[in-house]
Amino acid sequence: MSTASTRGTRRSPLARHLGTLMFLAGLIGALAFGWIVFPPLMYSSTEQPIQFNHKIHMGEAGMACADCHPFRDDGTFAGLPTTAQCAECHEEPIGDSPLEKAFIDEYVRKGREVEWLVYSRQPMNAYFSHVAHVTVGKLTCEECHGDHGATETIPPYQVNRISGYSRAVGGAATAGRALLPTEVMRMDTCSDCHEKHGRRSPCLECHK
Amino acid sequence: MKVSRRDMLMLLGGGAVGTIFSPIPWKLLRDSSVWTQNWPWIPVPKRGAAATAASACPLCPSACGVRVRTIGGRPVMVAGLPDAPGQRGALCAAGSGVHQLPWHPDRVRTPLRRVGGGSPGFEPASLEDAVGAIAAAIRETQGTVAILDGRPGRVLGGAYREFLSGRADTCVLVPPSAVRASMPVLRKLHTRDPGPLAVDLDVVDTIVGFSAPLLDGWGQPGLVQQRMHEGRLRLFQFEAVQSRTALMADRWIPITPGTERAVALGLARMLIRSGRVSPAFGYADFKAFVAAYEPWTPRRVFEVAGVDEATLTEVADALAPTGRVVAIGGGDPAGGPLPFEDEASIQVLNLLLGAMGQAVKAQRPLADDPADAASDRVATRDLCDVPDGSVGVLIADLAMAGATVPWPILARKMAPQGLLVSLTPVLADLALHAQWVIPTAPAFTAAHDCPGHPDLPRSLRLARGFTPAGDEVVDPVDLLNRLGTALGIERQATVADALDDMMALRLRALHRAGDGTVFVAGKDPVAMAEIDSPEDVLSMLRAGGCWRTALAAAASAEEPAVEAGDDQTETAPPRPAMPFALEQVAAKDSGGLVNGFQMYLIVGGGVERTAGVARSPILSKVDQESGLRPFANVARVNPATVASHGLRPNRRWRVSTPQGAITMRIEPDPTVPPGAILAGAEPQGALPWNAGNPVDLAAPDGKTWRLLPASITEA
């Protein structure tokens, strides 16, 4: 065995701690890979069909969220506006933005709907009521959707390669915290908030 | 410095520990488990704005109003329309799945031409080829050119007659169930035609049912049962099988299968002898009439039908000639009508009990209704009454029939080289025998009219289209127009280009007549005369409204029930005051079993099983996954018969009638009389539960198929 011949020979401190160092290297390497490199690899990114500037609508145009994202008469949330709703203002270009012109040419004139990729769409087994949270619970839009009303561009839609969930819905990692500020719609996020407000909910409250 | 194997292991070990404390395994695990909850091949329901719309169920002549829940304009649920007249929010199982019919797996997508001889199939063809072939057959045939209208009363019926009126030797055929329903038979018992008759359920307080499927598709099942529960309607049911109607009846009186006539005659004799005959009953020769009934003593009724004198007396005593009692036969929508003589014997009870003018009322025929167009030029006949082998070309429209037409009966009417064309949305049942199949619009894809039941006051609802029907669907009116062009037939001016136009014509005629009332759920009824324009009528009917004709005033003696004739003295020679000899009816014994067949096959199943209606596959929940209505050729046999014949339920058995045999499973059922085999009619098609239809064993007499002599042998 080689141990017999190496015993007693002098080794440099580096060599003496080489094993520990290698262990640490492996540990740090794996942690770094796992925490920094790996999570983005799990998501595929898709650009939205067309860009949108929330800031200009909220700021210059002075609109509120509910102007384009309203409730229907039966209390359900209508979500994203249809092209027809956009065309109520944008029948003809208002500004000189090339994006606006492209939108009008591509969608308004052709009567097509934009196939938006919805970041925060819940999976089919989850039930979410905007009325319960906004009208009754007095939550602001930003508390769940982040301050995207102030953004000038919309980010790409990221979807988990395995689960197929949007990153905003199923994105947070095992550590129990979100890696991105938009990753707010996990079940844990919901239940933590319910717990905080003293509303312990049975499963059926949110699952269907 | 040398990196040893041990150092490498340390590196890997560190990597492993690091991996455990990184999201990698946990996220993979978590995402994989989420993946298993969301298999990509499991459909995800589409979201959208929810709304409710009203329409009509086209499946059967009950023509129930329906409330349709839509998501983004797509129908996702159908329920009964509350407050609709006559129906009160009731809807049957088949109606509850009607919105799924556009996606029936057997949906016809293109005109089909029959190919092959031995095991025939179909190949797609163009509409031009179809029109050419049908026109050529019409030109060349020596036989009758006929259209089988499975649902008489539609505006299409008028278009069919208009088309046929351009040629000699034509007729419109209707399913026997429509011609031999209770009220059409009662109408025929008069020497002078009283016009169309209808049961006024608002007046009726007692129904005497003779195997009448009151909860299985006669008229308005929901209304009948709800009124029974409210205590406003009594039901005495004479029936061999303990059907759902019999179970719910105030009194179920079991009879020997096929002896409805004997019971009706015996009951009539009791009413006559105890003097409980309405003064309005004006038969010319009452003595002869009484004499004709004399042989039907309680003893004879007991021998034939198994109903003892005490029971019969009990029922007779409960009936009074108040005019509020109505007797109904009607037969089973799937098992077919009763023989004409049986139904006539039952309807005589209505004359005796003075139902005419009260429980039964005459309806005003509507002038220039396009649905009645050309009825003077083209005869409308019971399919069973056409001579065998006489029909050269038959265009069969059973798309919304609600009544069975057995293939053996149709087959014997066709000439040897006859051409059968089927207009159908679904390739099933009779369409499987056709030479040409023309795809028509399935339920919920196109607007059309839904007339009501032949025994009830004339009514009309409109069914709406929710889902686009697709380009392949052929409008029957358009087909007729193309055929007319190909044949060079001069057609009448009322004929429109499409079904939509015909419906507009019909509403204009209804509005012009100003007859009846329009009911819209949740609103006050409006008399037709008070509605401003036909367009308003259309919009009311589109909103789920229902038009119903006004009935003649109650208790009128102006139209004697039976024409007395000039000479009313009792000394005058006896003569039939009816279009057939009642004496013969009375004397004719109920038929026994044909040689060699020791059992009866009773075909039933109610309106949900009618052959013309292809039901949504979701009905498999009832047929296949519950013990409620055994499907797929299950023969239900009394346990005593099962034991005495050694019919082991785990084997396959052949049920034979003089027309043929099919293989069935036996299920013991104590609600079936000993010696009988109860089987539900099944539309024939590609679905697993459509394997064989007992209706195909039908009709040795060519007229009825509810009760067939049968035998069972091991398969």
Place this chain on the structure above:
Amino acid sequence: MSGPKETPQGASRYGMVIDLDRCNGCGACMVACAVENNVAPAPQRANDRNGITLLRVFPMRNGRDYPESRQVFVPMTCQQCDAPPCESVCPQHAVEFDWTTGIVAQIPVRCLGCRYCMVACPYHARAFNWWDPEWPEGMESTLNPDISTRSRGVAEKCNFCHHRRQVARERAAHEGREVREDEYQPACVEACPVGAIVFGDLNDPDSAVAKVYEAPDAFAFLDKLGTKPKIRYRSRQEWVHAMARQGVPEKEVTRG
């Protein structure tokens, strides 16, 4: 095991009364239930033992022969027990006694398919997805978005159409009022053409169901097991009561 003692004040306790003397066995409730809950048509190999029928109507017979035979039709669904035997056996917390409604909630996405609950249920009211649901091409456009579709390998059962309650609550909240009784009715209740099923909040003494719940002819199936069902049946026929004490009617049908 959770039970009614946990029920907080002011919460609902939904219950149902089914009049067996009214039910004529038409099956409309079964179809409406399947349509409402996104149940797929039966595959060819499905039968009454392995199919998905959250609500199933059994014929129950008095055991006598024609013409003395009588039958009633028993719509059998989850009995929404106050002491549900299926809840405690679930290793996954996929079954939960909902203390705000009294509904025994089944959450199919949590289910791992062990079927302990099906063994535990004395009413055979649970169904197991032996196969993936399959709709004829295009028919998936008729699916109800208020409830999810389920996949192969999970158990499911009646949740009293709880999603309809959510829809009703949402609308009521939007309009700033309470939910009316007629707004939340399961699909089977809505579909019954003869009004044999009454549904509502048992905690509300004015509800239609509370008025008939304690009727002298009302009874629960398998009362002796102590499951405390919130579905009760009514009949004036004594033999029906006798049969109901014994067990699930007609023939032994064990699912799964």
